[in-house]
Amino acid sequence: MTKKTTIYDIAKKLNITAATVSRALNNNPKISKSTKEIVLRTAAEMNYEQNKLAQALKNGKSFNVGVIISRIDSNFFASIIRGIEEELFNHGYHVIICQTNNNENMEAENINTLLNAQVDGILMSISNIDIDKNDAFKRILNKKIPLLFFDRKKSIPGISSITIDDFSAGYKATQHLIDEGCKRISHLTVDRNFEIFRDRFLGYQKALSDNNILFDESLVIETKSNIEAGKDAAKKLLKLKNPPDAIFSSSDFSALGAIQEIKAQGIRIPQDICVVGFSNEPFTKFMELSISSIDQSPIEMGKTTARVFIEQVKNKEKYIEQKVVLDPTLIVRKSSSRK
Amino acid sequence: MTKKTTIYDIAKKLNITAATVSRALNNNPKISKSTKEIVLRTAAEMNYEQNKLAQALKNGKSFNVGVIISRIDSNFFASIIRGIEEELFNHGYHVIICQTNNNENMEAENINTLLNAQVDGILMSISNIDIDKNDAFKRILNKKIPLLFFDRKKSIPGISSITIDDFSAGYKATQHLIDEGCKRISHLTVDRNFEIFRDRFLGYQKALSDNNILFDESLVIETKSNIEAGKDAAKKLLKLKNPPDAIFSSSDFSALGAIQEIKAQGIRIPQDICVVGFSNEPFTKFMELSISSIDQSPIEMGKTTARVFIEQVKNKEKYIEQKVVLDPTLIVRKSSSRK
């Protein structure tokens, strides 16, 4: 193994000092054109390679950014990360990913290890509704490095977030179902302690009241975001004396489960029951009975998150909180088209 | 902002030297129990936080691992990364992800920036069939840090890889179609310069010949791995004088496109044409006409890749090349079940 060459080696070879070499390598103006040239040339000859670690230690800037999500193997989160990585790559940053599996302790641990690794910022979709009471969280604030929430945010003064308008999304989905003639609209929600799920629920409620439809608590079911939970929810709904004629689900996966159960019971979609999901996972489009859903433009969400981060590192002094709210798009497919 | 506390600060407070503090913090045996205790206690009191960057510079070990893939927003790659991250987390490593979009230059650039960032290893699915001729690639070898291929590998002596048995997968899929009574079996392949696609093709060929079915070049179509390409391929196939009665695709996405085109032309699946895809993407299971596919157990593949990496860093001297070959599983669904 050839020992790695440092700026010292190349300085020795040229009978100059390491400082000069460093200047040549960093486009420092205080250097003559000639020496700069020869330094760059011999650097190339000696296969010199920057040690970003040493730079990071010296400059207090690692050019690493931590991204924390619950899990990466869902199209929604994977797409966000795609957007983040693509955008940050252009600015020389690397993306470190961490998964919490929705576990609060994992989330705290991930924050701590990221901070110890001296990341320049943390972008996260929260797994803990009380994150602001968490010590690890406070460490981020203390360090004064940018912290950004995307998707699962918590509204905290001074902390920027990038989300879609979940209230509007819930409203749009519900209004659409009403427009299709549905009158008893169920809502499959997830933990409403998270703002995104509460907002979708509130949008749903508002659309109902705007259309003079009485809100019926028994039509709201809290589920996990998976197929089995969707089936269970549908079973409950179909047992009601007065079952729903539509389901708006905060998750594509529970929407799919509900659809499977409904069809298994011989009930027709969309004629008897219309269904709208959430997130526009690829399968919703591919199915023969394609599923209507809310598109959250995750790649754009990721890119935007990255851009806000870049802005914040550039204006470290005059940091301004940004609450970016992207527009959700209702995508109407067969599961809710009665025309 | 409270200035970050270093081992120096805590040494000063205790009237000892930084070296002793370091020893206390690193379970160094050369220290008394009593001083160790008090150091740890005051470290906690002063909110001391390890600077992994400084450690990394000193020890030549960053505890960061680079993972390079074409893109993260496919369930297959996302699941692999999930497996890698989960496994590596337990060993204190962070995962840096890089996407190439199948661009060779991006791949080389990613390698270079990862090396400059002093990662302890690189795990990658290659985007360049001539990667071994690449300078960036040679840099990895020179640095003597572990390099592992997963999925899209290239067989290079001394380099470990974790893949499924693609030949066997191609064979299994084809044999299954033959068992269902198909006689003219088409194959949608991707760039056969990549070993995985060539192996799947070879397995397909072998199954044909083992069953005394004549190989027909006109039934093999090279496509991209997306829906449109699948549609185009199906159009070509259906125009043949003697169209196929089965399609084995190296990609679930082109399989889906083919299915859409076939159905659009009023041809029945599986009665007229059976279809088998590859990768077991979630949508293949969810569709009403569920799609048979080959499962590559991506999470397991990721975990295995991580484990092999850990082994290699632990036995840096007696490094032994490992070629792990996981077993593919044929998952038979409606698109190829005629019973």
Place this chain on the structure above:
DNA sequence: TTGTACGCGTTATCAT
């Protein structure tokens, strides 16, 4: 068991 002194590779602040 503890302290001293130096090095990891780089950059920034002084001089010259």
Place this chain on the structure above:
DNA sequence: ATGATAACGCGTACAA
């Protein structure tokens, strides 16, 4: 324009 030196925060061989 260039050189000398210190510093980033930590770990360790050597000496005490």
